[in-house]
Amino acid sequence: MAEYAAQDLAQAVIDRMADAPNPRFKEVMSALVKHAHAFVREVQLTPDEWMQGIQFLTQVGQMCDEKRQEFILLSDTLGISMLVVAIDQARGAAARTPAPDEQPPTEATVLGPFYWEGAPELAAGADIAEGAAGEPAWYHGRVTDTAGRPVANAALDVWSGDAEGFYDLQKGADAPMQLRARFRTDADGRYSFWSIKPTYYPVPADGPVGKMLRGMGRHPNRPGHMHTMLQAEGHQTLVTHLFDADSPYIDSDAVFGVRNSLIVDFGKHAPGTAPDGRVLNKTWYDCAYDFRLVPAA
Amino acid sequence: MAEYAAQDLAQAVIDRMADAPNPRFKEVMSALVKHAHAFVREVQLTPDEWMQGIQFLTQVGQMCDEKRQEFILLSDTLGISMLVVAIDQARGAAARTPAPDEQPPTEATVLGPFYWEGAPELAAGADIAEGAAGEPAWYHGRVTDTAGRPVANAALDVWSGDAEGFYDLQKGADAPMQLRARFRTDADGRYSFWSIKPTYYPVPADGPVGKMLRGMGRHPNRPGHMHTMLQAEGHQTLVTHLFDADSPYIDSDAVFGVRNSLIVDFGKHAPGTAPDGRVLNKTWYDCAYDFRLVPAA
Numbered sequence: 274m275a276e277y278a279a280q281d282l283a284q285a286v287i288d289r290m291a292d293a294p295n296p297r298f299k300e301v302m303s304a305l306v307k308h309a310h311a312f313v314r315e316v317q318l319t320p321d322e323w324m325q326g327i328q329f330l331t332q333v334g335q336m337c338d339e340k341r342q343e344f345i346l347l348s349d350t351l352g353i354s355m356l357v358v359a360i361d362q363a364r365g366a367a368a369r370t371p372a373p374d375e376q377p378p379t380e381a382t383v384l385g386p387f388y389w390e391g392a393p394e395l396a397a398g399a400d401i402a403e404g405a406a407g408e409p410a411w412y413h414g415r416v417t418d419t420a421g422r423p424v425a426n427a428a429l430d431v432w433s434g435d436a437e438g439f440y441d442l443q444k445g446a447d448a449p450m451q452l453r454a455r456f457r458t459d460a461d462g463r464y465s466f467w468s469i470k471p472t473y474y475p476v477p478a479d480g481p482v483g484k485m486l487r488g489m490g491r492h493p494n495r496p497g498h499m500h501t502m503l504q505a506e507g508h509q510t511l512v513t514h515l516f517d518a519d520s521p522y523i524d525s526d527a528v529f530g531v532r533n534s535l536i537v538d539f540g541k542h543a544p545g546t547a548p549d550g551r552v553l554n555k556t557w558y559d560c561a562y563d564f565r566l567v568p569a570a
Numbered sequence: 571m572a573e574y575a576a577q578d579l580a581q582a583v584i585d586r587m588a589d590a591p592n593p594r595f596k597e598v599m600s601a602l603v604k605h606a607h608a609f610v611r612e613v614q615l616t617p618d619e620w621m622q623g624i625q626f627l628t629q630v631g632q633m634c635d636e637k638r639q640e641f642i643l644l645s646d647t648l649g650i651s652m653l654v655v656a657i658d659q660a661r662g663a664a665a666r667t668p669a670p671d672e673q674p675p676t677e678a679t680v681l682g683p684f685y686w687e688g689a690p691e692l693a694a695g696a697d698i699a700e701g702a703a704g705e706p707a708w709y710h711g712r713v714t715d716t717a718g719r720p721v722a723n724a725a726l727d728v729w730s731g732d733a734e735g736f737y738d739l740q741k742g743a744d745a746p747m748q749l750r751a752r753f754r755t756d757a758d759g760r761y762s763f764w765s766i767k768p769t770y771y772p773v774p775a776d777g778p779v780g781k782m783l784r785g786m787g788r789h790p791n792r793p794g795h796m797h798t799m800l801q802a803e804g805h806q807t808l809v810t811h812l813f814d815a816d817s818p819y820i821d822s823d824a825v826f827g828v829r830n831s832l833i834v835d836f837g838k839h840a841p842g843t844a845p846d847g848r849v850l851n852k853t854w855y856d857c858a859y860d861f862r863l864v865p866a867a
Binding site for chain 1: 583651
């Protein structure tokens, strides 16, 4: 049959995949076609709206380069990235039987578009603010597994924006790495480093996704957070953030990434000597957080 | 509330649009978010698959330039373009009450990615093949409204690929227009022109959409067709094709654009004199088709 009625078109596309070699690809694409057609039928999308959609997606693709990923930003702001994270963590939890006395693992959140591979590995306690504007903050805690055993030599990647909310990746083609590093846990699973207390900031809103957010009547802001990624032999990789409890937008993260268990009260301290011996002549903060990793399957 | 369960995330995104200034944009984006999240949940999309999706969409966007629109090709091959066309024509039909004796209007199909604005306007009967390889074909008929009244001075844009199935737009940055022109109907609504009998051809399969089609186990071919667009004062614009009934792939158009009412038997003729007086020393064809336009609202 050459001709299909509108309501039969999705099935016609799916039927055309009868010989798809990879069953999972066939499954994913079949569901995609089914839902995409259901969307178009539900809103009775007009040709003009369709063309606006084509132009929007084209602009999103053409905004991407080595340092900017507008499609990830689109996925983030539509809550899709966070949904994928939530599904993945639920899948991991369902695949194993926790010991009766075990603690829940640290929750994951979005990777975001600002991870930059190859940050320098620094000694525990180093200050990655390197004089950048912002309020000093001391991050410290332990990395254990869900049974409470310390995870030694775990690689802890950390990254954040500066006091104005800008990441190094946003500062032009030649801008060097800033406010990012890798640390290692010690034999007892302990980590510590200095950086700044993270501030809220807008996701990049000068491109098509920013225009979409304005059309949606939404603000583009994320509450202040420190990105972390933990990789350790014998454990599942954890990508998450630590959120500042006092930050504006903590209840309306533009990428829906906040989880209650990741919100930390940053302790405020008068000028003086910090527990690691550093002497500060201005107010400083501390962020205490223990991570729990899931053993690898 | 800062945190959302996976199944509540779509609604959280939708709720964030409470202040969207344009109600239609809000409606469309709310439905998009609902269906996109339903898709991700249904297939339990993994982080790796999500990243493949991000990379695919980025490649599609970056494949686009002034002469290539890979997102339209994606929409076409997923049947979405044809769905939008079908919805639009049904909407147009629902918005008016046809006279009891009126004939159904000519059906629409996809515009496709190869329309090039500004083709030369030629005199009726001109040959746009200009020596291009291919079997000569004489296209002729009338343009009327649905009541059978002739539509004079209608602009009929026509375009097709060559005998190898390639459009001018695919032949490099500097390639001139070929096999496309605009004609005008006469006082009786008649049109005629010479071109070639269209051949089947693959949609551009050297980019990400081609890779997707191979993953789907699908061929990339469209049956032979002559593109037409009709614009006339006081009438709705019609974008459609005339399909060659004898063409391979007439039952499996890669973009799902075939409609039974658009399939034409091309008459085959021995060398000799055509009705318009042209003398041909080889086999030629004729394609007789009458278009019926819908009066504008």
